[in-house]
Amino acid sequence: MKPTDLGVRRAFDVHTHLLPNGLKVLLVENPSIPTVSLTASVFTGARYDPEAKAGLAIMVSRLLDEGTATRTSLEIADAIESVGGAIETDGSFERIIATASVLNKDVDLGLELLADLLIRPMFPQEFVDKEKERTLAEIQSAQDRPQVVAGWAFNELVYQDHPLHRPSHGYPETVARITRPDLLDFHSRFFVPNNVLLSMVGDFRVADLLPEVQKFFGGWVSKPVVFPQYESPLKQTAKRTKFITMPAQQLNIYLGHLGISRTSPDYYALQVLDTILGGGAGFTARIPQRLRDELGLAYTTFASITMTAGMDPGRFIAFIGTSPENMKLATEGLINEVRRIIEEPVTAQELQDAQDYLTGSFVFAFESSPQIARFLIHAEVYGLGFDYVEKYPEYIRSVTVEEISRVARKYLDSENYTLVVVGPVAEDGNLMNGAE
Amino acid sequence: MSSLVIPSAFATEDVRRTVLSNGLVVLTKEVHTSPIVTSMIWYRVGSRNEEMGHTGKSHFLEHMLFKGTERFKKGEIDLLTLKNGGGNNAFTSHDFTAYYFSFAADRWEVALDIEADRMVSCAFEPEEFEAEKKVVIEELKTGLDSPWGLLLQELEAAAFKIHPYRNPIVGWLQDVERATVETQQAYYHRYYHPNNATLVVVGDFDTAEVLKKIDRLFGSIPSGPEPNRMVLSEPPQRGERRLVVRWRSKVPRLAIAYHAPEIAHQDTYALQVLAVVLAEGKASRLYQRMVEREQTVTFISAEFGESKDPSLFHIRSEARGDHSIDEIESSINDELATIAKTGVTAHELDRAKHQIEAHFILSRERTLDQAILLGQIETLYGLDYIDSYLQRINEVTAADISHVCARYLNENNRTVGQLLSDGSASAEEEELEAD
Numbered sequence: 001m002k003p004t005d006l007g008v009r010r011a012f013d014v015h016t017h018l019l020p021n022g023l024k025v026l027l028v029e030n031p032s033i034p035t036v037s038l039t040a041s042v043f044t045g046a047r048y049d050p051e052a053k054a055g056l057a058i059m060v061s062r063l064l065d066e067g068t069a070t071r072t073s074l075e076i077a078d079a080i081e082s083v084g085g086a087i088e089t090d091g092s093f094e095r096i097i098a099t100a101s102v103l104n105k106d107v108d109l110g111l112e113l114l115a116d117l118l119i120r121p122m123f124p125q126e127f128v129d130k131e132k133e134r135t136l137a138e139i140q141s142a143q144d145r146p147q148v149v150a151g152w153a154f155n156e157l158v159y160q161d162h163p164l165h166r167p168s169h170g171y172p173e174t175v176a177r178i179t180r181p182d183l184l185d186f187h188s189r190f191f192v193p194n195n196v197l198l199s200m201v202g203d204f205r206v207a208d209l210l211p212e213v214q215k216f217f218g219g220w221v222s223k224p225v226v227f228p229q230y231e232s233p234l235k236q237t238a239k240r241t242k243f244i245t246m247p248a249q250q251l252n253i254y255l256g257h258l259g260i261s262r263t264s265p266d267y268y269a270l271q272v273l274d275t276i277l278g279g280g281a282g283f284t285a286r287i288p289q290r291l292r293d294e295l296g297l298a299y300t301t302f303a304s305i306t307m308t309a310g311m312d313p314g315r316f317i318a319f320i321g322t323s324p325e326n327m328k329l330a331t332e333g334l335i336n337e338v339r340r341i342i343e344e345p346v347t348a349q350e351l352q353d354a355q356d357y358l359t360g361s362f363v364f365a366f367e368s369s370p371q372i373a374r375f376l377i378h379a380e381v382y383g384l385g386f387d388y389v390e391k392y393p394e395y396i397r398s399v400t401v402e403e404i405s406r407v408a409r410k411y412l413d414s415e416n417y418t419l420v421v422v423g424p425v426a427e428d429g430n431l432m433n434g435a436e
Numbered sequence: 437m438s439s440l441v442i443p444s445a446f447a448t449e450d451v452r453r454t455v456l457s458n459g460l461v462v463l464t465k466e467v468h469t470s471p472i473v474t475s476m477i478w479y480r481v482g483s484r485n486e487e488m489g490h491t492g493k494s495h496f497l498e499h500m501l502f503k504g505t506e507r508f509k510k511g512e513i514d515l516l517t518l519k520n521g522g523g524n525n526a527f528t529s530h531d532f533t534a535y536y537f538s539f540a541a542d543r544w545e546v547a548l549d550i551e552a553d554r555m556v557s558c559a560f561e562p563e564e565f566e567a568e569k570k571v572v573i574e575e576l577k578t579g580l581d582s583p584w585g586l587l588l589q590e591l592e593a594a595a596f597k598i599h600p601y602r603n604p605i606v607g608w609l610q611d612v613e614r615a616t617v618e619t620q621q622a623y624y625h626r627y628y629h630p631n632n633a634t635l636v637v638v639g640d641f642d643t644a645e646v647l648k649k650i651d652r653l654f655g656s657i658p659s660g661p662e663p664n665r666m667v668l669s670e671p672p673q674r675g676e677r678r679l680v681v682r683w684r685s686k687v688p689r690l691a692i693a694y695h696a697p698e699i700a701h702q703d704t705y706a707l708q709v710l711a712v713v714l715a716e717g718k719a720s721r722l723y724q725r726m727v728e729r730e731q732t733v734t735f736i737s738a739e740f741g742e743s744k745d746p747s748l749f750h751i752r753s754e755a756r757g758d759h760s761i762d763e764i765e766s767s768i769n770d771e772l773a774t775i776a777k778t779g780v781t782a783h784e785l786d787r788a789k790h791q792i793e794a795h796f797i798l799s800r801e802r803t804l805d806q807a808i809l810l811g812q813i814e815t816l817y818g819l820d821y822i823d824s825y826l827q828r829i830n831e832v833t834a835a836d837i838s839h840v841c842a843r844y845l846n847e848n849n850r851t852v853g854q855l856l857s858d859g860s861a862s863a864e865e866e867e868l869e870a871d
Contacts, residue, residue: 032469035798065718073728077718082787084794086717103794130731137687137734137756144583144685247684247860249577282502282514282524293511296570299578321578353518360521363540367470368801 012372014386015206017213022194022222025213026376028201030369034104036202037369040114041377042096043197044190046168047312048228053178054163055170059131060186061091064098066127069120071113073127080113087113093168094311094381096190101370104203108212114198115216118191123183135175139167146252147321149244150422154254155315157240157418162233164312194222199376201369233258233313240418243425245432250321251423255334257413259305259314262382268395269407271306275354276404277341278303278318281361284353286341291320291333298322298330303337305411311381316412324424324431331419339414345401359393447800447809447822452643458659459631462650463810463819465638467803473544473639474803476536477551478811480634481627483605484530484666484745491600492607493623495528496572496615500624501535502526503564506557508550510564516546530601531744532815538804541640545649551635552653555628565617573613576606583855584752587681587691591853594679595693595748599670629660636811639803670695670746677851682858688755689855690764694845696749699742699817705828706836707740707749707844712788713780713837714738714751714771719787721775722751726767732759744816749844761854769847776842779834792829 017025046057065087066073080087085102087110098118100110142148152167159165169175198217200209235258260270278287279302291297301320308314318334366372366389379388424432454462482494502524504510517524522539524547537547579585589604596602606612635654637646673695697703715722715738722736735754741747753764780788800806813821 033797033801035794035801074719074724078787081717081719081791082783084790084792086794101798103797130728133731133757134727134734137754141685141687141734141754144687146581248581250574250581281517281522284511284514284518289511292571294567296567297574299571299575322574323577353515357518357521360540360543361523362521363470363472364523364538367472367803 012366012386012389014376017210019193019214019218021218021220022192023217023220024197024380025210026197026199026380027204027206027209028372028376029204029206030201030372031203034203035369036102036104036107036110036200036204037373038100038102038107038110038114039199039370039373039377040098040118041197041199042118042191043094043195043381044096044186044227045092045094047093047163047230049163049170051163051166052174053170053182054166054174055135055168056178056182056186057096058091058169059128059135059175059178060123060183061089061096063123063127063131063183064089064096064117064121066131067122067124068116069122070116073124076113076117079109083109085110087117089117091168093164095377099370099373107202107204107209111212111216115220118196119217119220121187123180123187125180128178128180128183132175132178135169136172139169139172139175146246146248146250146422149246150252150254150420153242153244153422154256154317154418154420157242157420158236158256158258158315159233161231162312163230164233190225192223192225193217193220195225197377197380199373201372201376236416236418238416241429242420243427243429244420244422245424245426246422248423249323251324251327251330251421251425253320253322253327253331253334254420255318255331255338255417256303256316257417259316260309260411261311261313262309264309266407266411267306267309269399269403270411271358272351272354272396272399273341273346273404273408274304274306275357276346276350277337280354280357286337287318287334290337291330295329295333297326297333303334327421327425327431331421335414335417338412338417341404342408342412342414345405348401351399351401351404355396355399358396362389362392447796447806448819451810451819453819454647456630456651456655458655458657459629460654460657461634461814462647463634463636463814464643464646465806465810466641466643467638467806468640470803471541471640472538472803473541473637473641474536474538474807475544475547475551476534476636476807476811477555478532478534478634478636478815479628480531480632480815481533481663482529482531483603483607484600485627485663486600486603486607489611490615490619491603491611492572492576492605493615493620494533495606496569496612497620497624498526498528498533498535499568499572500560500565500620501554501558503568504559504561505554506559507553510559510561513550513554516550520546522547528605530605530747532812534808534811536804536807544639544641548649548653552657555630555633555654556657558624558628560617560621560624562617565620569612569615572606573609576604576609576612579604579606583683583685583687583689584691586683587689587853587855588750590679590681591691591693591851592748594677594853595673595695595851596670598668599745600668601670601743601745601747626660627663630654630657631659632663634811634814636807636814638807638810666745673849673851675848679851679853681853681855683855684858684860685855686857688761688857690753690755690761691853691855692751692765692768693748693851693853695849696740696747696844698744698746699821701746703840703843704740704742706832706840708792709785709788709829709832710775710837710841710845711738711740711749712791713775713784716788716791721771721784722768725771726753726764730767732756732764732767742813742816761856765852772841772845776838776845779838782834785832785834785837789829789832793826796826
């Protein structure tokens with residue numbers, strides 16, 4: 001395979017297959033190494049959790065491989081690990097994912113185990129109890145990391161009553177309330193073949209694999225799925241600020257507000273804007289260049305509005321981790337760069353460089369089978385089309401300087417933002433005496 | 437056990453090893469599955485080469501290599517990466533410093549121009565040096581705000597008395613604060629030479645053309661003096677060492693380090709299998725016992741990596757609920773004593789070998805991963821290590837596992853670090869938890 005243009009790659013040969021029960025199967029043959037990546041995506045997630053039982057979807061995802069009608073937790077682990085494979089199950093706000101990574105000779109075993117844990121999980125009470133305790137311990141452990149504490153507080157302020165205000169794994173008291181019947185009910189509502197996408201990428205022949213898929217998944221019975229409804233989040237119209245005290249070396253600062261959904265028509269213009277403002281290669285973007293490279297304020301600083309765009313609006317986030325004495329300089333530095341990109345047009349050179357970067361580096365997203373499997377899911381969920389890999393450069397190339405100004409004015413706000421600071425700082429925003 | 441699926445030599449298949457007259461080792465491997473080329477340069481210098489009072493120099497130097505040269509002015513290396521739609525980064529370890537660029541296959545050679553130039557003409561502008569010093573200090577502080585970062589730093593400092601593996605790779609704060617342009621520059625000139633480096637190129641290119649270009653760019657760079665041989669060696673440990681780190685966390689953490697051999701030692705293979713038997717995957721011994729049955733921990737890991745000099749085998753764990761660190765430690769010790777005495781089952785051994793084999797294959801899909809494997813092993817040992825790797829893993833017996841477990845993972849050879857609460861958990865944290 002040779003590039004036909006700088007960084008442009010050929011579309012994959014995606015085989016699409018629909019089982020009679022509604023299970024959608026996407027297959028890409030990739031014989032470069034003798035492995036197969038199998039990913040089942042169930043279209044449900046923490047966005048549908050009731051507020052009182054926040055954490056339900058993630059708990060379901062983590063318990064899928066802890067026992068089925070035919071296998072114990074240890075039998076599942078031993079079966080896959082004995083051939084050197086791995087099964088991972090996890091969830092997000094939008095999806096529950098079960099992945100099996102296996103050598104090509106073990107693809108049948110991978111499919112069989114995936115089918116078992118998706119169709120027949122038992123959520124044994126013993127494992128429900130263990131998982132609840134483990135989640136509580138993990139929440140406590142995560143609170144040791146200032147960046148995590150800052151991120152959680154930021155989401156609470158930005159999303160207010162919207163489901164995304166909470167951590168996807170819930171709060172200690174909501175996790176404590178979840179019961180085994182809740183898990184079984186969740187499973188029966190959402191885990192139906194017509195709500196699942198199976199993507200398979202790797203060293204196999206489509207013709208050989210489809211009968212196996214039918215064998216393991218064909219008996220799964222479909223039924224309609226009803227998705228809970230909720231209000232869209234509201235854009236903030238005033239400043240929101242929170243300072244959280246934690247004895248630490250650095251202050252972790254999040255500044256931003258509500259962002260866009262992945263299907264926004266302005267996604268590509270904002271991706272170019274992100275590259276100029278806070279992303280890109282090395283420290284070329286404005287925020288890293290100014291705050292890290294010139295002022296030496298941080299090891300980590302970035303900004304993005306497209307990074308968290310999903311089915312729900314994501315967030316515009318500008319982040320910096322810096323020493324306490326730099327708080328004012330760092331915060332003002334972030335705000336100034338946001339204001340500047342709203343008020344002044346970017347240069348033609350900046351636009352050109354960002355476009356070259358995005359189109360040129362696009363090829364790196366499709367190097368491995370798991371990466372291609374992820375793309376297939378994205379293409380399906382957001383309706384990108386499998387020829388997206390060929391169209392993407394054109395989407396990026398068509399962005400203009402004027403468009404960047406327009407989307408900056410429309411989506412960024414240097415006045416009405418949320419600011420969260422975690423570290424040796426008092427609740428009123430003054431630095432603590434004797435900060436480490 | 438069932439036989440291996442493929443020989444490990446597949447990783448070195450088609451690798452061409454060329455040594456230029458100035459000593460630069462060049463490894464090239466054509467991979468045409470994606471239109472991508474990764475190029476990496478590996479210098480045989482890391483924190484093991486640093487003298488007392490000057491720790492962190494290798495890492496600081498890594499940062500300076502992006503700050504400009506005579507030919508590529510400040511910001512230009514990143515800008516060229518941006519304009520060409522590529523990615524770049526670098527990393528420093530105890531044993532080496534490595535730099536990489538990945539580009540699409542039709543414009544990747546700019547990477548060679550940059551690497552050749554910065555091998556000899558890093559700028560060291562005083563103003564840039566001072567600005568970057570602040571960045572390195574912020575990086576160091578980020579590590580200190582991580583419980584594991586802090587605990588492992590203290591653990592390694594206690595496990596090694598003499599060998600520089602005792603020092604953090606980013607250096608001790610006081611040393612970084614008083615770093616000077618002059619000392620950094622001298623360090624650069626001492627270690628950055630073609631005869632102290634390996635250039636690795638993996639991806640969609642034509643070998644003959646690339647070798648010609650490499651010879652043109654790097655061939656004329658004069659060799660440097662042979663780098664100083666590292667003469668420090670760690671005296672044997674003669675009894676347990678223990679330490680406690682007090683910190684703001686309410687979650688107790690345990691890290692145990694056992695002195696273990698260097699990459700060239702025959703026991704490394706059995707130790708790698710042992711690490712997998714102990715804690716890789718849900719079916720592993722410590723996971724089943726401590727996470728599932730006793731439910732005393734939320735997390736358990738066992739790690740043993742390849743290094744040039746004898747290093748450490750680590751076991752780490754995080755307590756769950758009210759379970760004490762002592763309870764956790766006692767279960768680990770008990771399990772190790774059992775393995776030393778009665779070994780592991782044939783099934784456990786078989787499973788661990790398959791896990792290592794599959795990991796070896798599954799983790800080499802990207803050109804960058806392949807370049808890292810080749811460069812790292814060439815720098816630490818030599819490529820023949822890879823050729824025989826899976827075969828040597830396959831030859832490990834249950835008796836070998838018992839032997840290395842008894843020999844290395846014993847009381848007199850361990851340093852135990854505990855991270856315990858300093859009682860400072862603030863009212864705000866309590867409130868946050870209750871939200």
